[in-house]
Amino acid sequence: MYNRYFYLAYMKYNSTFVFVHGIHFPTRINQYKLHNMKLGKYSFGVGDRFNHEGQAQLKALIKANAQGVEVTPVWNKSNREHNIVHSEPEGTRIEADEAVRTLGWEGPYCVDADHINLTNVDRFIEHSDFFTLDVAIYIGNESPESDVTAFKKSCEVFGNEVSIPGIAEPIVITDVLLESVAGKYLAAVKEASKIYTHIVGVKGVGNFVTEVSMDEVEEPQTPVDMFFIMKMIADEKIPAQTIAPKFTGRFNKGVDYVGDVEQFTKEFEQDVLVIDYAVKEFGLPEDLKMSVHSGSDKFTIYPIMAEIIKKYDKGLHVKTAGTTWLEEVIGLAISGDEGLVVAKEIYTSALSRKEELCAPYADVININDDQLPTAEEVAGWSGEKFGNTLRHIPGHPDYNSNFRQLIHVGYKVAAEMEEKYTGLLKKYADVVGGCVEENIYDRHLKRLFNL
């Protein structure tokens, strides 16, 4: 069936479906197969605010690999973090390359320009090979009438309904539904296309991993939304390898998932099935997989995700950020007097500047002020008490998620300390690195990959 003429016609139009005498053939030739950067089935984003823990993080991933689960390390850092810390994307690249060289890592690894857009991507382009196109703020923007009409026309191939294998309820295609999804997501996906095209113009096709993210919004995207988002991404020919939707529930920074676990489970499973369908029917990259921007430490849903990806034999990318920074503070607190003084200083200062520090994270932070210890109280704590209050061990009598969230956003305070902070990271590198490695391996990778 796929003769040379047909294939050329396909290549020329490079479209989702090819019409030959009115019959449509879902394209099973994957247009991205030949030129995609390898991310691997499983990958894990290790954010690192201060670029000191690359080796400790990689050691945790090496441990997972030694257990037989290949997980690709990705060093992600957002534009927001760079601005707050006053760092540059080159630092993340240097950190990743050095860790890889020092530890002799021979597998793939990436440096992720996390949550970028057209206004800030340029500083990342040279140093990154993974780009998270954040188009959340474009959701709900109006599209030109011609774009909406073209989208609706392109959906005619679906007929009246689409059945996705594994999902009981078919998607019933109506004009109202198409108008609604176009109104929500079309402008956002078009924006993703602009950013992608800009990056390709500099780096060339196939030289980086593309993620499309819409996670930092209040309203979650349903599996039906995901279906149409995938369709739009395919129409725009964005070779997305990961996609980060907003799931139901709260993904607060540094703490566990808060929300309807049953609903999350259902959504996550359906999203996985929708992605599988989109890969097969829309011709999206074969390795396209879900990216979960965990905000770190969503321990409750880790085993749920693990079970679902195992059930369908699918890949997964999980992105963390501040969990490593929190381990640095724990490491300093338990390493000795000097470190403990600085850890306490960070908390005390963060407490007095709470509003300012929480502002950039308004949607993803939820601190109960009554549960925050006073500066005086904390002044009397031992390193062990400080560490136990901050360390994320659910059920530990000292663990305080409010304390943890405040320190999570408090990295600006440490950034302002400059050498005073980073000097201690170097001085106590063994203890701090041990905390970082243990956290990533024991609390994250073990739960995610059933190790």
Ligand SMILES: [Zn+2]
């Ligand atoms: Zn995110």
